[in-house]
Amino acid sequence: MVSVRQAVRAWAVEMKFSLVDQTKLVTAASELARNTLIHGGGGSARLEALEDGGRQGIRLIFEDQGPGIEDVKLALTDGYTTGHGLGLGLSGSRRLVNEFEITTSPGEGTRVAVTKWK
Amino acid sequence: MASPDSSILPAVVRDHQREILQQWIAEQSSGSNARSDLLSDAELRQQSSEFLQLFREAVQAGNLGNVMGTEWQGVRELLATVSKANAIRGFTPIDTATFVLSLKRPLFQQLTTDAGSDADLLARETWTVTTVLDSLALFTTEVFQRSREEVISRQQQELMELSTPVVKLWDGILAVPLIGTLDSARTQVVMESLLQRIVDTEAGIAIIDIAGVPTVDTLVAQHLIKTVAAARLMGAECIISGIRPQIAQTIVHLGVELVGAVTKATLADAILYALRQSGWSVSRGRS
């Protein structure tokens, strides 16, 4: 958790993201990493630097082999939680980034990829 | 003469306990690992003599193949005590293992004398002593490790309490400046000490300053909300201060509402608000 946050912050600083965007990206990473850990039973986190026609971005990919999410739309509803959280991690981090992509199927795990452009 | 598979070690230790002890102590105080700065001669003598006595009893009981057996319980207990004491006093694991391993030479010498010209016997006995003492030395490092971990986790706990000081700013006004990552364990400590101080000082206002918290995600927010709710139940109003612009924007996008708390950008704003709230008026004196 701590190391994911630190790595994301280091990359965002390196790529000269604004302070607000750094904070948003690190916070989204923190949410998604915790979901992977708590709901997904642990998994992996990957960082990618993107370059698209002069545009720079960072993509974060979180993957786990956990129980998956039955109803993605419901999970993305503000305040929905199956645990004891605020239920804002998934929906909130979608608002903190530019692109948000979730692939999941019950019993097979969950993959969330988010991208933030500079 | 002993039969081929019975060990002479029990007899050697029994008959020469005093000489072995003398040599062992000399060995320990002269070796490059001598730590007379950390252990007095009297303590060393005491420790060695106790160990040798228990070692002798264990060896007489006969189970030389397994130092985890019940015959060795007394020896293990003594070693555990020594290891723990050493861990706290600042010895290295090597110092502790050396205590046991340095017994090899005195035992070998005595065995050499007693085995006479029987080379097979001497080889066998040397092997037995080596395995027994090696296993016991390994055991000390294991205990040492565990004791160090206990020391570290206790220090972490103490550090945690130190790093969350609740200060009394003014009559009825408390403040907690939070610095660093706010995990569940730390929040628990903050919450407990804050609530305790609210009771002790009969404070009506508590300022929680998060200027030093790097990330405010939903978990941190939830911890803050719970702390605020608990403080309110005790009759204290909470002000959350030190909300930097980037944190404010992130919280808004996350959709988190810091319910129940007044929020201020800086600690100074919070203090001013708290003073006014408690009926004080703040004005610059004329000079």
Ligand SMILES: Nc1ncnc2c1ncn2[C@@H]1O[C@H](COP(=O)(O)OP(=O)(O)OP(=O)(O)O)[C@@H](O)[C@H]1O
């Ligand atoms: N990786 C995952 N694997 C399985 N289920 C997940 C995963 N991520 C999210 N979920 C499900 O989606 C729900 C909503 O997630 P969200 O992060 O929004 O809230 P939360 O984790 O419960 O609380 P918090 O607000 O503290 O993040 C979770 O309660 C969980 O049921």
Ligand SMILES: [Mg+2]
């Ligand atoms: Mg979550």
